[in-house]
Amino acid sequence: MRLTLDDDQQDLAEAVTRLVRRRADTLDLRASIASDRGYDDVLWTTLCDQIGAAALAIPEEDGGAGFTLLETLVVAERLGAGLTPGPLLGSAVLAAQAVLLAAGPADRARLLPALAEGRTIGTLAWADRQGRWRTDGSDVVAGRTGDEWLLSGTATLALDGAEAELLLVVADTPDGVGLFEVATTAVGLVRTATPALDPTLRFATLTLDRTPATALTTDAAAALARLRDVAAVAVTALQVGAAEAALGRTVDYLTGRVQFGRPLGSFQALKHRLADLFVQVESARSMFLAAAWAAAHDPADLPFRAACAKAWCSEAFTAVAAEMVQMHGGIAITWEHDAHLYFKRAHATAQLFGTAREHRRRLLRHV
Incomplete structure (x- = not known):
C-alpha cells in the first residue's frame, strides 16, 4: 500500500488544477451550475482531450488509456477541491465501471470507447425509492416476453440521468440482479430531474413502464x-x-x-x-x-x-x-x-x- 502519489500522479493532479483554474477565468462555478447541463462542457471536453480523464481507468483494448482507478480518483480529488461539477463520478466511474465489471467482451467493445472519449455521458440507474444502493436488487423488475426484456419500476438518484446518452439500469430478474441498457428514446421511459441539496450534483429519477431493454448480464451481484x-x-x-x-x-x-x-x-x-x-x-x-x-x-x-x-x-x-x-x-x-x-x-x-x-x-x- 502506498499513501503518497508518485511523480506522474502528482503531475496529473497539478495539470487538472491548472486547467480548472484557467477555465474558471472564463466560466466560474456558479455559471457552470446554471448552464443547461449543469457543468462546464468545454472544461469537461478539455479534461478528456488533454488529460484523458474519462479514459484513465478503461483498458486500452476497450478504447481507454490503460491506467488504473487510482489515476481517475486523483482527477476526482482535484475536481472536488474546486467543487467543479461534471460527469466524472456518474459517467467515468459509475457507468464505465459497471460495464467493465458486469458486461461481456462484445458489450464492453461497443460501449466503453464512447465513454472513454467523454463525449457520450453515461448514467447508472441503481438506487431504489429509499435512496439505497443495494447489491441484491433494486425497485426495477425485469421480465421477458419472448426474446425481449421489459423493465418496470423506478430508480432514483441517477447522476446526470436527465441528460445522459447511455442509460444503464439495475433490475431484478428471475435469475438474480441484472444490468440492462435502455435506449434514451425507449417506450415507457420517463426521466425526471430531481432537485438536490448540492447544486453541483444533478440527479434524476427514471420511471420505466414495460420499457424494452438489452441485458448486459443477469448475474451482476x-x-x-x-x-x-x-x-x-x-x-x-x-x-x-x-x-x-x-x-x-x-x-x-x-x-x-x-x-x-x-x-x-x-x-x-x-x-x-x-x-x-x-x-x-x-x-x-x-x-x-x-x-x-x-x-x-x-x-x-x-x-x-x-x-x-x-x-x-x-x-x-x-x-x-x-x-x-x-x-x-x-x-x-x-x-x-x-x-x-x-x-x-x-x-x-x-x-x-x-x-x-x-x-x-x-x-x-x-x-
Whole structure:
C-alpha cells in the first residue's frame, strides 16, 4: 500500500488544477451550475482531450488509456477541491465501471470507447425509492416476453440521468440482479430531474413502464458489490479535495482578517480549532489514498478500506465545512460566498453510497 502519489500522479493532479483554474477565468462555478447541463462542457471536453480523464481507468483494448482507478480518483480529488461539477463520478466511474465489471467482451467493445472519449455521458440507474444502493436488487423488475426484456419500476438518484446518452439500469430478474441498457428514446421511459441539496450534483429519477431493454448480464451481484465500494471511494476523493480547499480558504481568511488590532488567526482558541481540522483533513487524505490504492491494486482489501474511508472522510468534511461557516462569520451565510456550497457538498456527499453509520456497521460485520 502506498499513501503518497508518485511523480506522474502528482503531475496529473497539478495539470487538472491548472486547467480548472484557467477555465474558471472564463466560466466560474456558479455559471457552470446554471448552464443547461449543469457543468462546464468545454472544461469537461478539455479534461478528456488533454488529460484523458474519462479514459484513465478503461483498458486500452476497450478504447481507454490503460491506467488504473487510482489515476481517475486523483482527477476526482482535484475536481472536488474546486467543487467543479461534471460527469466524472456518474459517467467515468459509475457507468464505465459497471460495464467493465458486469458486461461481456462484445458489450464492453461497443460501449466503453464512447465513454472513454467523454463525449457520450453515461448514467447508472441503481438506487431504489429509499435512496439505497443495494447489491441484491433494486425497485426495477425485469421480465421477458419472448426474446425481449421489459423493465418496470423506478430508480432514483441517477447522476446526470436527465441528460445522459447511455442509460444503464439495475433490475431484478428471475435469475438474480441484472444490468440492462435502455435506449434514451425507449417506450415507457420517463426521466425526471430531481432537485438536490448540492447544486453541483444533478440527479434524476427514471420511471420505466414495460420499457424494452438489452441485458448486459443477469448475474451482476458480485459486480455491484465491488462497484458500491469503488463509488464510495470516488466520493471520498471529492470530499478530501473539498475539505482541504475549505480549510485552506478558512486559514487565508483568518490570517487576512484583522480584528481588535490583530489577525483573527493569531488568537490561540482559533489556532487550536484549525489544528484539529488539519489533523482530520490529513487523516482523511490517508484514509482516501489507502482505499484508492485498494480499488486499483487490492480488490480483497477494498471493502474494508472503502468502509473506513467513507465513514471517516464524510465526518471530517462535515466538520471542516461547519467550522468554515463559523470562522468566516456573517459573510459565510451570504449567497455570494462559497462557504455554503462547501457546506452543502459536505452534507450531500455524506449520504452518497452510504452514510458514515452504515459503513461503520459494515466494518463491524467485516471484523
